[in-house]
Amino acid sequence: MRSLFLLVVFANLAVLALGQGLFGPPPSEQGRQPRQLSERNQSSITLKTPLPVSQTASGHKPSKSAAPAAK
Structure with a gap:
């Protein structure tokens, strides 16, 4: 039984x-x-200016009524 188990393990490996x-x-x-790399469509990716740190990913400023983060 042990040899069958080892055989299955080695076959899986x-x-x-x-x-x-x-x-x-x-x-x-x-x-x-x-x-x-030079053959890929490099013009399909456009880089824009980064958002300011004060804005979130959705483009809205965080509200002041938001609960503080838990520590």
Whole structure:
């Protein structure tokens, strides 16, 4: 019984190593060519000026009636 358990553990480790690419490219990546950084669509990302610290992510100033944070 112990040997069967160890066999299952080693088989699981081998399948995990295969899926993570330890023995070469993972099977999910077969036939896929990764693009270089210069080939990606860099113009699709636009950077804007950062918001002031006094504003929250929603663009509204925090209300003064908000409860203080718990310590």
